[in-house]
Amino acid sequence: MTTSKLINSQLIADINAEASSQLKSDYQSLGERLDRRQINIDEIVEKTAAFSVAIPSWGMGTGGTRFGRFPGEGEPENIFEKLEDCAVIQQLSRATPSVSTHFPWDDYGDTGAVYEKGESLGLTFDAVNSNTFQDQPGQPVSYKYGSLSHTDKAVREQAIAHNLECITQGQVLGSKALTVWVPDGSNFPGQQNFRRAFERYLVSMESIYAALPDDWQLFIEHKLFEPAFYSTVISDWGSNYIATQHLGEKAKCLVDLGHHAPSVNIEQIVARLAQMDKLGGFHFNDSKYGDDDLDCGSIAPYQLFLIFNELLDAAECKGPDFNPAYMMDQSHNVTDPIESLLTSAMNLQNAYCKSLLVDRSKLDHYQQHNDVIMANQTLKAAFDEDVRAISAVVRIKAGGAIEPLEAYRKSGYRADCARQRVPQSGSSAGIV
């Protein structure tokens, strides 16, 4: 069915025109501040413009919690409508040109048509995600007690076959990576033999790795707990690292910011994995307690900045081959997903931009001389800058909106969708 298309570009231009003199003044003032620190703002704009992050297709609907889901009006019914919403996010933010898909949620029997829809909207496709954490209708055997590490070979083979199918579908989309997250684990001590479960997982992953096209990567996503509450097979970056080392150089670790213990130093994990060429990519989101999947930068913006600081440090050291995949993974209950993803994209872009402001030679000098306060201040000085004028200039130069949320709200896009789309029930899942 046909639903709402992109937002009227004249409306965006009119709103931009109203905001442009304020932006010019903010940009000039920030430029002067940065100039005093020998930073050329135009160069920062250019570098910030190179930043992009993929939108999760599963984030386009209200996710909900394990207790319930409260769909908003005009939510997308299928991948085609999800792509239309993704295109609006890209139209306004100009930082989200690609979409990460999820099978079988995005399988409507004609992946070629999905690719064409994306292409017609100017979108490309990032990593494809497999799903062995739910049973699908008609599936021969159940994932109740695990998938790739299941004690029953028939279940493991079914899970492997699904991942191979994801690669096939991903090739149609032009994807270059498969992300595997398994729910496998145990709820009680004694339920599972840790060693044997990991052995079975590794053997299953060998089959998936062997099926990867030459130019593909395999991303493994670890998660401390949930849905298993005592142990998970790929619980942390250590288990993840062992698995990727075991499989080969196309296998790399994927860091989801919500998949660690509450006090874990994620930026240090990022540094470790990058150093060992095992950092495949990210699922960006934010959290207070666990896998909360809240908007990026909404709870711990300093952590986000520190992660990008490590990424830039690694990029300087490793050169252009260092190119982790940036994807968002968020989906919750109380906001319009388009507004949340717009906000996240901007928060990520700003965190990235701030990390570009770190004076690395000074930082290195203070570190070498154990000047603790000044080393810390060097980072903090970059974090404390308000760089929103830079990302706004990046957006407007690329044809986006100075104020994406304002443009989105004034467009009435969601109300149009509500008139044209089939109302959604509260049943479908959205959290990974």
Ligand SMILES: [Mn+2]
């Ligand atoms: Mn994730």
